[in-house]
Amino acid sequence: MLICEICQLSFTSLNSLKSHKRDQHSSAAHIILENGESATIFRESGSSKFKCFCQKYFETIRGFQRHYNRNKCAAPESLNFSQEDPLLSSTPSTSSNINDETAESSVADSSVACSESRKLLTDLSFRKFESSFKAMDDQMKWKLSSGRTVEDVLYDFGMELEREHAVHSFILDTSDPEMKKLFTGQEWDEITRETELETTTLPESILNLIQEMNKTNIKEVKRVLLKYAEIRYSDYPTSDEFHIDKICYAIESL
Ligand SMILES: [Zn+2]
Numbered sequence: 001m002l003i004c005e006i007c008q009l010s011f012t013s014l015n016s017l018k019s020h021k022r023d024q025h026s027s028a029a030h031i032i033l034e035n036g037e038s039a040t041i042f043r044e045s046g047s048s049k050f051k052c053f054c055q056k057y058f059e060t061i062r063g064f065q066r067h068y069n070r071n072k073c074a075a076p077e078s079l080n081f082s083q084e085d086p087l088l089s090s091t092p093s094t095s096s097n098i099n100d101e102t103a104e105s106s107v108a109d110s111s112v113a114c115s116e117s118r119k120l121l122t123d124l125s126f127r128k129f130e131s132s133f134k135a136m137d138d139q140m141k142w143k144l145s146s147g148r149t150v151e152d153v154l155y156d157f158g159m160e161l162e163r164e165h166a167v168h169s170f171i172l173d174t175s176d177p178e179m180k181k182l183f184t185g186q187e188w189d190e191i192t193r194e195t196e197l198e199t200t201t202l203p204e205s206i207l208n209l210i211q212e213m214n215k216t217n218i219k220e221v222k223r224v225l226l227k228y229a230e231i232r233y234s235d236y237p238t239s240d241e242f243h244i245d246k247i248c249y250a251i252e253s254l
Pocket residue numbers: 004005006007008009020021024025
């Protein structure tokens with residue numbers, strides 16, 4: 001077991017430790033500006049975070065680079081390129097991306113937050129988030145009357161985060177004040193109105209079944225399944241019996 005001497009997190013391989021140190025503790029991040037020049041951004045001494053030109057803060061290099069590469073935030077005119085370390089400018093930012101790629105599978109899996117309890121996202125989880133978004137059918141998305149689409153808003157928000165969040169599973173938690181901030185008052189009214197309408201309770205017979213299935217061993221689960229045999233092989237007089245059969249079937253095939 002390897003321990004990071006800076007934050008005391010433990011790692012299973014040297015690669016993951018190195019990648020963790022580079023991402024979370026190294027003080028300089030390289031980015032390629034819109035004009036093709038490369039720039040080095042250092043962590044702020046107070047917050048020890050990277051501050052983008054747009055004033056947003058990032059705790060990891062890859063989080064900052066991902067944000068910057070997506071948004072290409074405008075660099076201030078005053079940015080003085082001549083002061084840049086010539087050695088640093090000769091290494092394009094892609095070099096660190098390549099390094100990230102090789103060590104990526106191990107880095108953040110084992111790294112828990114230095115300051116927060118939520119886990120840092122790996123590049124892999126970002127790619128999954130991205131591909132599940134891209135696989136979405138536009139027609140099936142939730143389009144608000146304002147013209148904006150809920151899934152698109154969640155995606156943009158999720159891409160900016162460095163740590164795990166329900167939004168990475170496209171979960172819109174209406175009790176989360178962070179979520180509310182993403183939408184206008186009018187949009188939020190529409191969203192909460194819809195979710196209220198969509199909340200329905202399961203029929204009692206199905207709730208009972210689920211409760212009965214809450215067993216700690218297979219033998220007992222089998223006994224419950226047996227109990228439902230008659231219902232399951234009926235001609236489904238109501239849709240409840242149909243659903244009971246399908247739930248039992250799903251449990252059986254586990
Ligand atoms: Zn560390």
